Amino acid sequence: MDIPERLAWLRASSEGRSWLEGLPARINRCVGRWNLSLGGPFPTAYTSLTIPGRRLDGTEVVLKIPFPGRESEHEALALSHWDGDGAVKLLEDDRSLGAFLIERCVPGTPLSNTGQDVALDVLSSLLPRLWKPATDPPFRSLADEASWWASHLRENWERAGRPFDKRLVDAALDVLGSLPGSQGEPVLLHQDLHGDNVLAAQREPWLAIDPKPLVGEREFGLAPVVRSFELGVGRNEVRHRLDRLASELGLDRERARLWCVAQTVAWYSPWHIEIATWLLDM
Incomplete structure (x- = not known):
């Protein structure tokens, strides 16, 4: 093979x-x-x-x-x-x-193929179902993960040749130091729920795959969706995803925005980093 x-x-x-x-x-x-x-x-x-x-x-x-x-x-x-x-x-x-x-999801078509607003319809219904009560252990907590990200974020940025603006590093570290201690109810989070990790299936119309689970507050769960360029690239599209999901799901928009900045910087990818820059000013 x-x-x-x-x-x-x-x-x-x-x-x-x-x-x-x-x-x-x-x-x-x-x-x-x-x-x-x-x-x-x-x-x-x-x-x-x-x-x-x-x-x-x-x-x-x-x-x-x-x-x-x-x-x-x-x-x-x-x-x-x-x-x-x-x-x-x-x-x-x-x-x-x-x-x-x-x-197996059959036909397995990714949700990103449907267009942004149809995808957000699906995700607005799917996310609350995934946010089931959970504890750490056995899962890792968002607070622990945030501490781990913070412990090497600046060093990784330096080692990579400072590939993006220092203010993103500073902003991410500020979030990782301030938000974990004031979280809401802990639930199971799918921290990689982008537009290609939800597939068309037969048992249900759409099913999530490939979780990278954490236990933490719901606001963090919007980060991968807001960052999902598969659902549309551009400042307005990112703002729309953040505004719509925070409103429909009754979440704190500011905490969701800040978590997305922090995780996007911690998970540095050249395809995503511009989104973190836009989010600083949203």
Whole structure:
């Protein structure tokens, strides 16, 4: 089986190379463990190997083998917690294999294909379903994650050659120091709920995939949607996503804005950083 080229970045570290080299044997073990017939892997996954397949009874599934990391650590647990309510169902989980099975979304069209306002209609209904009561442990708290981001944010910015304005670093650090201690009710958060992580399905019209779960206040849950350039690129589009979701969901717009600035800077990507700059003045 050919490994998708988008996983090539893992070859830069010894841990990544070891994980990639072990994939063929791990896939074979999963096939035997769950009696799978597999197709070719999805080409778009960046931090995991995801492969469509079928079980002996004909059930369509996806085998997911995430590269071990902080964000993927509790993914299967989050899917289990949601139990199919607004997200794909977890069908099997074997921690010794570092792999799990989920239901397959068919046809699997991403929500981003619908246009921004239709997508926001869906997300306005989906987000409250995902915001189920949860605790840390077993999940990691938003407060802990904010502290971890803050501990290396400036160093990472320096090491990357100062790729964006220092005022974004200062603003993010201010948020990460001030907001965690004054949060509202803790719920389970999907911190990567962008327009390509909600797919068209048959059991429900739309289901969330690929959670990177945290436990924290609801306002943080708007960050990935506001930042989702898949739903529309531009200052007005970003403002519209923030204003509409904060209003419809009864959330504190200012806290949602600040959390989006902080997470976008902490998760630095050249495609997103301009959005954080716009948000500073919204």
